[in-house]
Each structure stands twice: as C-alpha cells, then as structure tokens.
Amino acid sequence: MMNLRSLISAVARPLAASILMCVAASPALAQLTLELVGGGAPKYAIAITSFPGEAALPVGLAQIVRTDLERSGQFRIVDTAGVSPVPTESSQVRFPDWKARTAGFLAIGTVTPAPDGRLTARVRLLDIDKQAELGAFAYTLSNNLARATGHKIADDIYEKITGDKGFFNTKIAYVKKAGTRFDLMVADYDGQNEQSALTSREPIISPEWSPDGGRLSYVSFENRKPQIWVHEIYTSKRTLVGNFKGSNSAPAWSPDGRNLAVTLTLSGISQLYMIPSSGGEPRRLTTSSGIDTEPTFSPDGASIYFTSDRGGGPQIYRIPAGGGDARRVTFKGSYNVSPKVSPDGKTLAYVSREGGQFRVNTMDLTVSGQERTLTDTVKDESPSFAPNGKMILYATEIGGRGVLAMVSADGQVKQRLSVSAADAREPAWGPLGK
Amino acid sequence: MQSIKLWMIAAISAMVLSACGGDPVKPADTRDAVSTAPNTGNTGASTNTIPQVVPPGSEEELMRGKLAERSIYFDLDSYVVKEQYRDVVMAHADFLKRNPQRKAKLEGNTDERGSREYNLALGQKRAEAVKSMMRTLGVSEAQLEAVSFGEERPQEAGHDEAAYAKNRRSDIVYPRP
Numbered sequence: 001m002m003n004l005r006s007l008i009s010a011v012a013r014p015l016a017a018s019i020l021m022c023v024a025a026s027p028a029l030a031q032l033t034l035e036l037v038g039g040g041a042p043k044y045a046i047a048i049t050s051f052p053g054e055a056a057l058p059v060g061l062a063q064i065v066r067t068d069l070e071r072s073g074q075f076r077i078v079d080t081a082g083v084s085p086v087p088t089e090s091s092q093v094r095f096p097d098w099k100a101r102t103a104g105f106l107a108i109g110t111v112t113p114a115p116d117g118r119l120t121a122r123v124r125l126l127d128i129d130k131q132a133e134l135g136a137f138a139y140t141l142s143n144n145l146a147r148a149t150g151h152k153i154a155d156d157i158y159e160k161i162t163g164d165k166g167f168f169n170t171k172i173a174y175v176k177k178a179g180t181r182f183d184l185m186v187a188d189y190d191g192q193n194e195q196s197a198l199t200s201r202e203p204i205i206s207p208e209w210s211p212d213g214g215r216l217s218y219v220s221f222e223n224r225k226p227q228i229w230v231h232e233i234y235t236s237k238r239t240l241v242g243n244f245k246g247s248n249s250a251p252a253w254s255p256d257g258r259n260l261a262v263t264l265t266l267s268g269i270s271q272l273y274m275i276p277s278s279g280g281e282p283r284r285l286t287t288s289s290g291i292d293t294e295p296t297f298s299p300d301g302a303s304i305y306f307t308s309d310r311g312g313g314p315q316i317y318r319i320p321a322g323g324g325d326a327r328r329v330t331f332k333g334s335y336n337v338s339p340k341v342s343p344d345g346k347t348l349a350y351v352s353r354e355g356g357q358f359r360v361n362t363m364d365l366t367v368s369g370q371e372r373t374l375t376d377t378v379k380d381e382s383p384s385f386a387p388n389g390k391m392i393l394y395a396t397e398i399g400g401r402g403v404l405a406m407v408s409a410d411g412q413v414k415q416r417l418s419v420s421a422a423d424a425r426e427p428a429w430g431p432l433g434k
Numbered sequence: 435m436q437s438i439k440l441w442m443i444a445a446i447s448a449m450v451l452s453a454c455g456g457d458p459v460k461p462a463d464t465r466d467a468v469s470t471a472p473n474t475g476n477t478g479a480s481t482n483t484i485p486q487v488v489p490p491g492s493e494e495e496l497m498r499g500k501l502a503e504r505s506i507y508f509d510l511d512s513y514v515v516k517e518q519y520r521d522v523v524m525a526h527a528d529f530l531k532r533n534p535q536r537k538a539k540l541e542g543n544t545d546e547r548g549s550r551e552y553n554l555a556l557g558q559k560r561a562e563a564v565k566s567m568m569r570t571l572g573v574s575e576a577q578l579e580a581v582s583f584g585e586e587r588p589q590e591a592g593h594d595e596a597a598y599a600k601n602r603r604s605d606i607v608y609p610r611p
Contacts, residue, residue: 203583203586203587205550205551205554205584205586206550206551221583221586221587224539224581224607225539225579225581226554226581226582226583226584245579246558246579246580246581247554247555247558247580247581247582249551249554250551250554263551263554263555265558265562265580265582268562268566268580269555269558269559269562270554270555270558291552291555291556291558291559293551293552293554293555294549294551294552307549307551307552309552314549314552335548337548337549337551337552338549338551338552351549353548358547358548381549381550382549382550400593426550
C-alpha cells in the first residue's frame with residue numbers, strides 16, 4: 001500500500017525560478033468534492049451496518065463503503081438506521097428482516113485490535129434472497145490506512161456481487177488553475193487526500209499515469225515552450241524527456257511503461273514519435289502532411305490510436321505501434337479528437353464536436369462499431385477511463401468554471417467533481433491500487 | 435441714471451475697441467522677425483539636428499517602427515500570414531539577417547475552442563507559417579524556433595468572437611541576448 005508522504009524531495013533538481021515543489025495541502029480539507037448528479041436505476045440494493053469498533057479509526061469504514069458503492073451507480077444503499085443490535089456474525093443475521101427492508105445484500109463487520117498493535121477489520125457479505133454468506137474478508141490496518149481500507153472493502157464487495165473489479169482504491173491526477181497559479185494535483189478518485197505534485201506560474205497539460213501508477217508524464221510550459229517531463233510521484237524526482245526543438249507534447253505510456261509515444265514538431269509540423277520513457281532519441285512513427293497528435297496505446301500494446309487532420313479536419317486513426325499504415329476510425333461529423341481505449345480494448349472514448357458543442361462519445365471497437373453520445377455537458381475534453389472500464393472521467397465547463405465529471409460507460413450515471421475557487425482540467429485516472 | 439448708463443456703455447466700448455486694437459492689423463513681415471529656424475545659405479551660425487544613435491541589433495532598435503509590432507493575427511481556421519502583416523514579418527526578418535547572433539522565438543496561439551493538444555498543434559502551424567516566411571526571406575534556421583502555446587496563454591480572456599480573434603496569433607519573441 002502506497003503511503004503518500006510529503007512531496008518535497010531531497011533530490012529536487014535545480015529548476016527555473018517559477019517552479020516550486022509543494023508540501024502537501026491539508027489532506028483533511030477535501031477541496032475537491034464529488035457529487036452524484038444523475039443515476040440510472042441501480043441494479044443492486046445493499047445494506048451496510050456500522051462496524052462496531054470502527055470509532056477507533058479516524059474515519060468510519062462503513063460510510064466509505066456506502067458512499068463508494070452508491071457512486072458506482074449500480075447500488076442503492078438501504079437505510080440501516082435503528083437496527084439494534086447490529087449483527088457482527090453471519091449467524092446473527094435475520095434474513096426476513098432485511099428482505100422486508102428491501103435489501104438484496106447485507107454487509108456487516110467489526111474492527112478489533114490485532115496482536116501487533118494494529119487493527120483487524122472483518123467483513124461478512126450476505127445474499128439476502130439466497131440466505132447465504134457470499135464472502136468473508138479480513139484486513140489488517142493502522143490508522144493512516146483507514147480510508148484506503150474502506151475503499152478496499154468496497155472493491156471486494158463490488159467484485160463479489162458484480163463480477164467486475166471496483167475502482168474505489170484508485171487515484172486521479174488533474175491540473176488546477178487558480179489565477180496565475182497552476183498545480184498538478186493527485187487525489188483519491190473521490191477527491192480526498194488532494195496533494196500538489198507540482199506548482200507553476202506557467203500552464204501544465206496532458207498528465208498521464210505510468211501503468212504501474214508510480215509516475216506521471218505531463219507537458220509543462222515552465223521554460224516558455226512545451227516540454228515533456230516524467231515525474232516520480234512519491235519521490236518528486238523528475239526528468240525532462242521531451243526537450244527537442246519546437247514543441248513537445250501529448251505523452252502516452254506504452255503498456256509496459258518503457259516508452260512514450262509523443263508529438264514533436266521536428267519536421268515543421270506535429271507528428272508522432274516514440275521515445276524511451278527515461279529519455280532518449282526519438283523514432284518517427286507517422287509521416288503525414290497534416291497534424292498527427294494525441295497518441296494513445298491500445299491495452300495490448302499493439303496499436304496506437306491518434307488524432308490526425310490529414311484528411312482535412314481532425315479525425316481518429318489507428319496505426320501499428322511500431323509504425324506503418326494508418327487506418328481511419330471515425331467517420332461521423334467533421335471533428336473527432338482525444339481518443340482513449342477502454343482497459344478491455346473493446347471501446348473507444350473520444351470527443352466529438354457537433355453544432356459547436358463538444359461531447360464525450362464512445363464507439364464499439366469489436367463488431368458493431370456503434371457510436372453513442374454519453375454526456376449532456378457541452379464543453380467536454382480529455383476523457384479518461386477508470387481502470388475497470390466502467391466510468392469515464394473527463395473535464396468540462398459548467399457556469400463558466402472548469403470542473404471534472406464522470407459518466408458511466410453506458411451513459412446512465414453522472415458525477416461531478418468541483419474544486420473550490422479554482423478551475424479543474426486535464427484529468428487522468430490512475431491504475432488499480434496494489 | 436440714464437446718463438451714467440450711457441457713460442458706462444461708452445467707457446466699456448472704448449476699452450473693448452482698444453483691446454481689439456482698433457487700428458487695422460499690419461501683415462507680419464518675416465524679414466523683420468529674428469530668425470531661430472535653420473537658415474541655410476547664410477554665413478551665420480546654423481542649428482543642426484543631432485541624430486539619435488540607435489545601436490544596431492539593440493533592444494532600442496527593436497522598439498522602433500515595424501519592429502515594435504510583435505503579433506500577427508490569423509483568421510479562423512487559417513494558417514496563412516495575411517497581406518497586412520507581411521511588412522511586420524519582413525521587418526523582423528531583415529533585423530535578424532543583419533544581426534545573425536540574435537535569435538527569435540515564434541510563439542503560435544489559438545482560441546480556446548476544442549482539444550488542448552489539437553490546439554497546440556494548430557498553434558504550431560501558425561508559428562511555422564511565420565518561420566517559413568522568414569526562412570524564405572533568408573533568415574537562417576539556427577536563429578529561429580517555432581513553438582506553440584495552443585490555447586494556454588490567451589491575450590484576451592473573453593469567450594466571444596472579439597476575444598477569439600485576438601488569440602489566434604503568432605508572437606515574435608526575442609530572448610535577451
């Protein structure tokens with residue numbers, strides 16, 4: 001389990017005067033708040049009682065589990081107020097009572113001291129209709145891992161019931177702009193534990209997580225031109241990997257973490273190149289007479305999807321990751337950009353402009369090719385899949401302010417993440433927690 | 435009372451008439467005037483305009499005339515330097531040719547609509563358009579770098595056409611030598 005410590009590093013490199021390394025902002029004050037703004041009909045109804053003993057922790061586990069499952073949009077949380085005594089063993093559960101409360105599932109648990117001075121959380125998951133125990137989970141934790149443990153319990157319950165991995169123990173990165181100050185922020189997916197990895201007086205764009213979740217690549221304008229950095233999140237050590245003549249941008253990690261597909265302007269126009277993620281000489285991937293940019297790998301590493309206007313207006317194309325002939329992927333409308341592939345490789349998310357409005361769309365990449373508009377916001381940018389493929393995080397504008405939003409891959413569930421007194425943009429969803 | 439009024443009118447009239455110079459005005463005769471203007475052709479002293487010495491290749495030279503203009507504005511969806519800005523580009527190209535040790539950065543920009551990375555690439559096209567024109571005019575590659583800020587550094591913060599027009603531009607920037 002990663003332990004987020006202060007992000008000032010002893011090995012910080014000398015930097016332009018405009019860059020500071022920021023100490024963590026107070027983690028208790030979630031300036032980034034996540035709210036559910038639209039939900040389809042949730043498929044499952046679950047009751048989660050409080051866990052006796054959890055008052056010893058800085059945050060209650062049961063409430064984290066309830067909030068996580070509700071945010072997935074797939075669970076209705078059944079009220080447990082007035083349940084007394086709270087069952088702590090499966091044998092104590094009276095199934096007809098819970099059925100009467102319309103619960104399809106029940107989670108109960110306890111938190112007790114462990115021999116080594118830490119704590120043990122035990123959780124039981126029960127199927128009310130089948131009147132049977134579905135799963136038994138145990139976790140050892142110290143106080144500072146309470147929140148992460150709550151998310152892990154939610155993940156385990158979610159996976160047991162739906163068969164899919166949860167995304168509750170994940171991180172997001174995004175860029176915050178407040179006046180003339182830009183911060184590259186890292187937070188839990190729900191906005192908690194926000195920390196600044198980089199502070200700058202010049203813009204930061206296009207953050208992307210390394211596949212192992214330990215690094216972020218991004219574009220910074222701190223030296224008055226766009227350059228690509230690779231930044232080790234937990235040590236603050238960073239390396240300038242894209243500093244070629246002209247503009248350097250749009251870094252995308254290969255699935256093995258070894259390379260970055262990037263956009264460079266060495267030939268006088270934006271084209272795709274590959275560089276080692278530790279820095280090194282670029283190898284050209286595309287040769288077109290138009291703009292090629294926004295590369296992104298398919299999860300199997302075999303293909304790169306990208307935006308190109310070689311045909312007139314910007315559309316999405318695909319090439320073999322080693323270079324080769326490009327094939328056009330989008331054909332509807334005159335402006336399709338910002339491709340991202342779902343973790344299972346079956347869905348493409350992108351932004352489509354129609355009638356002056358920019359919206360996140362998905363396309364089925366397998367057989368049907370069916371396209372669908374997911375959002376009802378109109379200034380969408382930067383779609384990013386949750387690591388379980390069920391939700392898409394993106395940036396948009398509401399009431400003139402930059403906010404982040406989430407929409408489920410079927411368009412049913414909608415969430416909003418807003419930052420107080422600042423604009424949020426350029427989000428990227430990190431990989432599954434270890 | 436009547437007589438005092440009349441007297442006052444007469445007195446005032448006289449004052450007004452004398453102030454206006456009741457006599458007819460004589461046309462001025464320049465031959466009578468003491469000359470302070472340059473007086474070429476005379477054997478006496480004459481004044482000279484001392485030319486201001488502007489060191490070539492200097493910051494001062496860059497502040498004068500067409501060189502003080504640093505922004506080239508583009509039409510929507512356009513990456514061609516308009517006729518009205520050719521003089522500006524030519525003036526800067528000329529300056530750079532005369533001062534081969536100076537470098538210029540051409541910074542391309544776009545309005546805010548659409549994908550940030552695609553806009554970065556479009557801004558690059560605007561920077562390259564100015565660079566290309568300068569290269570054609572004979573400026574060396576080593577003196578020029580084309581970069582883009584995309585939509586990230588707008589000149590105007592608004593969200594209307596007027597603001598967008600100000601943001602579709604290339605700026606010519608001279609780093610301190």
